[in-house]
Amino acid sequence: MCQIIVFTLVFWISAEAQIGFNLGPNKHAILDFESTNHFIIMEVKFGNVLPLKFIFDTGSEHTLLFKKEYADLLGVQYDRKIPLMGSDMSQEIYGYIARRVNLIISQTYKITTDILVLEEDYLKLEESTGVKIDGIIGANVFKFFVLSVNNRKNKIRLDEAQRFKSPRKYSEIPVRIFRNKPYVDGTMTMGRDKLEVKLLLDTGAGLPILLYTNTDENLDLPAKTIRGTLGSGLGGHLEGYIGRVHHFEFGDYAFDNILSSFQEVESDSITRQGMERNGLIGNSVLSRFNYVIDYPHQKLYMRSRGRLKRKFKYDKSGIQLAAAGHQLKDFIVQRVLPDTPAEEEGVMKGDVIKRIEGIPVTFFTLTGINNILSSRNGRIVKLHIDRDGNRIKKKIKLRKII
Incomplete structure (x- = not known):
C-alpha cells in the first residue's frame, strides 16, 4: 500500500495572500470533511460555483x-507564471x-x-488515493483563526481568536508557528540512540512520520527496511525507505514500533522552505487525536481518541496499486516489492x-x-x-x- 506525501512550495506570493473572509453571523464556521487514505478531504466551491x-x-x-x-473554465485571470520547487x-x-x-x-x-x-x-x-482530488487548502485560508479538528465527527471548527477559550481535558503542547506552519519537538529511540527532533505537523501527508536522514548524523536507517515509493509530490514520485x-514521543504522547518513512533531501532546500526540521508527523498519527491549533497565539492542544496503541499497518502482499479508468475502478499493479508474497507468486508490474x-x-x-x-x-x-x-489466478x- 503506497503512502502519500504532499510536498508543497517555497516562496511564491509576495503580497498578502488572504484578502477577505466571512465566518457568518455566529463568528465561527463548522466545516465537514471526509477521511480517505489518511487524508482530510473537503468540498470547495471554486469561484463560488464549481464543486471540487x-x-x-x-x-x-x-x-x-x-x-x-477548471480555472480556465471560469475565466480566472493570472498575475504571472512562476517556478516552483519539485x-x-x-x-x-x-x-x-x-x-x-x-x-x-x-x-x-x-x-x-x-x-x-x-x-x-x-x-x-487520484492514481494513488483512488479518489478525486483537485487541490490543497493551505494555511493562508485559516491562519487568522483557532482551528479545532474533530477526527471522530469529521468536522473542523474555525473560531475568532478573541472568542476562543482553552479546551478542557486537552494537553497543551509547545508549538512554534513559522510561515503559518506548526512545528513541534519530539524524541525518538533508534537502536541505542535517543534523538531530539523537530517535526512539522502535516495533515497533507498520509503516513505516520517521515524523517530526513541527512539532517542528523544519528538519523540512521533501521536494521530492517524496504525500499520503495513513499508517495507522490510535486514533480513526481518520492523514493525512499520504510521501516519502524x-x-x-511528542508532548504527553508516545508510540512504540511506529511505521516510519525515510528520505534523503538537500539540507539547503529544507532551509529555503523555512524552519529547519528533521521531518514531519503525518495524518496517520494526527487522525488518532482531536486537536486545536491556535494560530494567532501559537498554541497547540491535543486529546487522544483512545487509539494510540493501535498498530500502524502496512501492506503484507508486496503489491503497490494505482487507480485509473472510469470512476477510478481500474486497479493496476504499479510496483511489486522484492522478496514479498506477490513476487513469489509471480505478480508483475502492469497486471490489472x-x-x-x-x-x-x-x-x-x-x-x-x-x-x-x-x-x-x-x-x-x-x-x-x-x-x-490473459486471465490469471493468483493466491x-x-x-x-516490515
Whole structure:
C-alpha cells in the first residue's frame, strides 16, 4: 500500500495572500470533511460555483489548484507564471498566481484569497488515493483563526481568536508557528540512540512520520527496511525507505514500533522552505487525536481518541496499486516489492486486478483493496488478474514484510 506525501512550495506570493473572509453571523464556521487514505478531504466551491475536492493541508503555506482547466473554465485571470520547487526539492516546475479567487469551503466558510494554479496536474493523486482530488487548502485560508479538528465527527471548527477559550481535558503542547506552519519537538529511540527532533505537523501527508536522514548524523536507517515509493509530490514520485522506529514521543504522547518513512533531501532546500526540521508527523498519527491549533497565539492542544496503541499497518502482499479508468475502478499493479508474497507468486508490474476474493473490483475502492492486502498474517487472498488479455489466478499468502 503506497503512502502519500504532499510536498508543497517555497516562496511564491509576495503580497498578502488572504484578502477577505466571512465566518457568518455566529463568528465561527463548522466545516465537514471526509477521511480517505489518511487524508482530510473537503468540498470547495471554486469561484463560488464549481464543486471540487481539496485536501486540508497544515503543511502547505498556500492554497493550490492542481487542474488548470477548471480555472480556465471560469475565466480566472493570472498575475504571472512562476517556478516552483519539485518533490525532490531540486526540480523546478511551474504554476500561475491567481489573485482574489472566491472559495466556499464545506458550504459555510466564504473566503477571497490568492491561490496557485499548477501548470499541469503534477501530483495525479487520484492514481494513488483512488479518489478525486483537485487541490490543497493551505494555511493562508485559516491562519487568522483557532482551528479545532474533530477526527471522530469529521468536522473542523474555525473560531475568532478573541472568542476562543482553552479546551478542557486537552494537553497543551509547545508549538512554534513559522510561515503559518506548526512545528513541534519530539524524541525518538533508534537502536541505542535517543534523538531530539523537530517535526512539522502535516495533515497533507498520509503516513505516520517521515524523517530526513541527512539532517542528523544519528538519523540512521533501521536494521530492517524496504525500499520503495513513499508517495507522490510535486514533480513526481518520492523514493525512499520504510521501516519502524523503536520509540517516538511528542508532548504527553508516545508510540512504540511506529511505521516510519525515510528520505534523503538537500539540507539547503529544507532551509529555503523555512524552519529547519528533521521531518514531519503525518495524518496517520494526527487522525488518532482531536486537536486545536491556535494560530494567532501559537498554541497547540491535543486529546487522544483512545487509539494510540493501535498498530500502524502496512501492506503484507508486496503489491503497490494505482487507480485509473472510469470512476477510478481500474486497479493496476504499479510496483511489486522484492522478496514479498506477490513476487513469489509471480505478480508483475502492469497486471490489472479484476477480482479479489471472487468479487469484481468494481465493488471496491482502492482503500478497500489495500485494507485487504494489509490484513492478518497468513490470510490467503485470491486474485483474478488480467495480463495482456490473459486471465490469471493468483493466491497471495499475506505476511508481515516490515
